[in-house]
Amino acid sequence: MSKERGHKVIVSNRKARHDYTILDTYEAGIALVGTEVKSLREGRASLVDAFATVDGGEVWLRNLHIPEYVLGTWTNHTPRRTRKLLLHKGEILRLIGKTRESGLSLVPLSMYFKDGKVKVELALAKGKKAYDKRQSLAKRDAEREMTRAAGRAAKGRW
Numbered sequence: 001m002s003k004e005r006g007h008k009v010i011v012s013n014r015k016a017r018h019d020y021t022i023l024d025t026y027e028a029g030i031a032l033v034g035t036e037v038k039s040l041r042e043g044r045a046s047l048v049d050a051f052a053t054v055d056g057g058e059v060w061l062r063n064l065h066i067p068e069y070v071l072g073t074w075t076n077h078t079p080r081r082t083r084k085l086l087l088h089k090g091e092i093l094r095l096i097g098k099t100r101e102s103g104l105s106l107v108p109l110s111m112y113f114k115d116g117k118v119k120v121e122l123a124l125a126k127g128k129k130a131y132d133k134r135q136s137l138a139k140r141d142a143e144r145e146m147t148r149a150a151g152r153a154a155k156g157r158w
Contacts, residue, residue, distance in 0.1 A: 004116035010040050012110040013047035018133065020107055020125035026095075028120045029086035030061065030111075035069035035077050040118060045111060052085060052106035052122055054096050059085040061108065061120065085120060098124055 016022075032040075039045070046065040053060050061083045068076045087095075098104050109121040128136070 004113070006113075006115070008113045010043060010111045010113065010118075011045045011047055013050070013108060015048070016107045016109055016123065016125070018136075019128060020105065020123070021128055021132070022109075022123045022125050023104065024098075024124040025109065026087065026091055026122045026124070027114075028059065028122050030118050030120050031084040031086060032118060033077050035072040035075065036066050037118065038072070039066050039069045040111070040113075047108050047111065050108050052108065054092065054099060054106070057092060057096075059087055059092060059095065059106070059122075061085050064108070085122065095124065102126075 044067050048065075050064040051062055053062060063080060064083060065079050066077070067079055095106065099106065103126075105125050105127065107123050107125045109123050111118060111120050113119070
């Protein structure tokens with residue numbers, strides 16, 4: 001059997017980009033059991049309520065929902081168990097400092113397969129206020145309208 005190559009997104013957390021201002025991103029491995037990987041290969045997971053914490057010098061992913069594998073037996077996993085994230089020691093120390101000093105959060109943005117291994121894109125983020133969300137929506141709508149107008153002008157349909 002040949003090695004799996006490439007980048008295949010399993011699930012992404014679109015709401016995180018709306019609710020948080022992303023300051024920095026990290027790629028982390030994740031410690032999983034066999035039935036979790038099989039369930040992920042079917043594309044079944046949810047990052048809606050997921051968040052990461054730093055406890056005892058280790059990073060843990062909490063509230064990630066990976067449903068039980070349909071063909072699993074008594075060895076099946078529990079869907080919302082706490083999973084360990086695999087990062088370098090320097091990255092963990094940097095995350096400890098950032099989360100403690102300024103009240104930033106660790107939010108998973110997406111999960112994907114990279115060369116056959118499951119990876120999590122983790123963001124160091126700051127929560128947005130309601131007015132920040134409205135401003136970002138207005139800015140996005142204005143940019144979209146400018147590109148539409150530029151497209152119409154280029155086609156001669158002014």
